[in-house]
Each structure stands twice: as C-alpha cells, then as structure tokens.
Amino acid sequence: MPREEADCRAQLKALGAVFDEQQSEYDTAAGCAVPYPVKVSRFEASVDVAPPAELNCSMAKAMAQFVQEVVSQASREEFGADLKSVEQVSAFVCRSRHDASKISEHAYGNALDISGFTLSDGTRIDVEPKPQEKHARFLDKIRKQACGPFTTVLGPGSDPDHDRHFHLDLAPRRNGGTFCQ
Numbered sequence: 001m002p003r004e005e006a007d008c009r010a011q012l013k014a015l016g017a018v019f020d021e022q023q024s025e026y027d028t029a030a031g032c033a034v035p036y037p038v039k040v041s042r043f044e045a046s047v048d049v050a051p052p053a054e055l056n057c058s059m060a061k062a063m064a065q066f067v068q069e070v071v072s073q074a075s076r077e078e079f080g081a082d083l084k085s086v087e088q089v090s091a092f093v094c095r096s097r098h099d100a101s102k103i104s105e106h107a108y109g110n111a112l113d114i115s116g117f118t119l120s121d122g123t124r125i126d127v128e129p130k131p132q133e134k135h136a137r138f139l140d141k142i143r144k145q146a147c148g149p150f151t152t153v154l155g156p157g158s159d160p161d162h163d164r165h166f167h168l169d170l171a172p173r174r175n176g177g178t179f180c181q
C-alpha cells in the first residue's frame, strides 16, 4: 500500500471513523478502478453510515471531516439534536454517468450519494425537492458548505436524476475549481 494510502487511514482513524479494508475493484473494460477501497460504517464514533459505504480513502476522509465539521454542527444548530446516521444510496459502483458521456466518479469510489439524515431525537430529514422549512434550512446549509470540500455538489433542482439525493464527489478540476449546482 502506498504511503499516502497508509497516511489517509491513520487520519481516518484519528477522526474516529470506523472502516474495513476492501479488495481492490478493477474493471478495465468499463474503466472502473479503486485500488485501495475502504468500507466505512461510521463517519465518527456516534454517526452511522447506512448502509456502509465503499469509497476510496480520500473520499472517506473528506466525508468524515465534513460530517463532523458541518453536518453534526448543523443538526445541533437547527434541531438541538445530535446526528445519528447518514443514509447513502450509492458509493462505489461501476457504471457510467447518467448521460453516459463520461465515466462517473462513483466508478473510482470518489463519490457518495446521500439521501437523508437521522437525528438522536428520531427526526428524519430526507433530501427531497420540497422539504418543510426547518428541514430546508438544514439541507441548504449542508449543501452550501459542501461546495469547496467537495468539487462537485448536485441535488434537487440540479436535474431530475438528483431530486432525492445529494451527489458529492472529489473530481479533479482545473485550478481548484468546483461545480456546484
């Protein structure tokens, strides 16, 4: 395992994330590759990933940091409750993007689709086109602050494919740019 992968795991552990090593994912015909995937079951000690998500380590680490610094904080600010789980509908998956023009970041374990959040008081917040006001404030906060830590941020309103989840990824972009829509 390269040094940067080992370093990433040490950092992920220090963040309190819980994860297992996974076998390399390769499908050269389809163009999919994750040399050193991890399966993350918790982004921090008390926050589940449901179901556990197979990601590359950089994406897992970016998510753990984001959940701790932004999502957990937003749930305390907006609801006065702790974040209990982040629900995801797609992590590593070997497929092309919806428009099929280019391979998806999901094919590199470099993207996560988040469909909702559950809080310690039982509140459930779904990513949806017209959430109730309080949920909307929470979701907007998360979506805005995701732009930067993640280079691509899509969700309801971006296009019909993203009406029920946030797509976050670490696609390399020129000049440190972002695509947030």
Ligand SMILES: [Zn+2]
Residues within 6 Å of the ligand: 090, 106, 111, 112, 113, 166, 167, 168
């Ligand atoms: Zn996605």
